[in-house]
Amino acid sequence: MRKLSDAIDRFCLNHPRFGIPGLMRYVVIITAAVFFLDAFSKNAASTILAFDADAILSGEIWRLLTWIFIPEYDRVIWMVVGLFFYYFIGTAIEEYWGSAKFTLFYLSGVVLTVAFAFLSRLWTPWTVVTNSYLNNILFLAFATLYPDALIRLYFVLPIKAKWLAVLYVFLTFYDIVRMDTYAVKLLLPSLLPGLVAVWLVYAVFFWDRIRDVLADIGFLTRHKRSQQTVHFKSAVRQQKKKEAQRGYRHKCAVCGRTDADFPDLEFRYCSRCAGYHCFCQDHIFNHVHFTE
Template identity: 30%
Template structure:
């Protein structure tokens, strides 16, 4: 079952949905996949060049305005089998988000990611903007709402998406550390819609996590009881371990160290 929490963004989207819900695009994930599949087939037939679809600010200013949209339809790779699996998963997760949020909210989520990618890609190396990181933001959103959904990794190993999402964040962090600025900007752009939609939820979870840890610590402390008053400096025995044990302070040791009866005469003075 999907996780739900009332946030400011949730309330804003609810109000906007009542007025502008008709702007939601149904089956948006399928439309993007169909566009990429078409571009792949046409490029394989050498009817088009994928370079003509890339986002290039200079070319756009020269009149090739279609590049503002067509970069979304550049296929995510060259291996058709892996692309087909990626397209299937993108449609599966996108449709799940669309069903959970509604057409309008899912459209807004992708629109924010698109605008961020477009804005960042406008100022970096031509061709650096792609839909790959946008698809990544869909996966991360899916992992928040359906964390226990299982995927057959390599078609044989069942893995929950929350674990794959953790690996994705590690990978994004690695890219931010070692990659050139174009890639860094694309990573940042792809996460803006995610944090816009889930930022408050993340903060809420962190607060609840701290409260839970504090509560559990108090429970453990109440079960354990107060700290021991006497403790042997050699074996660590306390009066709570043996209520009949006597403890003595060694006058020849510095710091007023205490010892149990066994180690009072069997320790090295320090």
């Protein structure tokens, strides 16, 4: 996976002119045009452009690509909001990566989605291909590159993009887990290939980020299990046990008062004394320093 990710970066570096500058602008414009054509043709435009494996095998090869322009919403207000949002995040990703890498990322999602759709015909006659997974992975890429970007949910509640991405991942797996037996047998075989395709694209293009996260998790696991950590925790438990047996935590080395008898009294430790000696607030600056 790492070699493939590095190969993509090298390709984009050596071919900076590869790609379509302003790709999301064209996607948004064509999608808006299809939306208005559907409004006057009773969704005839979407029917002609939608992915259909049998129709593609019969010669309608334009369906291999035109399914990405099928509108997700049937209401004008949500259509405008959706197109504006995806244009915004797509443009931001392109500015971060450059046109070459962003175009390769988007087209890779399209190609793998189509490939997995045809592959799914080996076990199910129903092939479902929509641009919803592609748009969702586009947002996930944006949240990875701009995790602290504020997005106003329903135009009111500001939420950082990384938390919305976490919510999307959680809801995706939650929807799969909560499926009943009928849905698992009928819908999951036709829907899962598209999800796996776009997640595979995300894993390749963001392998460095994923590797860093896994390394951090591995470090934390090793740190929790290291002998140094185990010994430190053991020493803390022993200290707390001794304090419980004594009945106090701090005891002045001069007057003998403790924090158990005088809870409002402040205690300090003298850095000039040899050893570890505690003094109350009355003797911290008024005592004979301990020496070796």
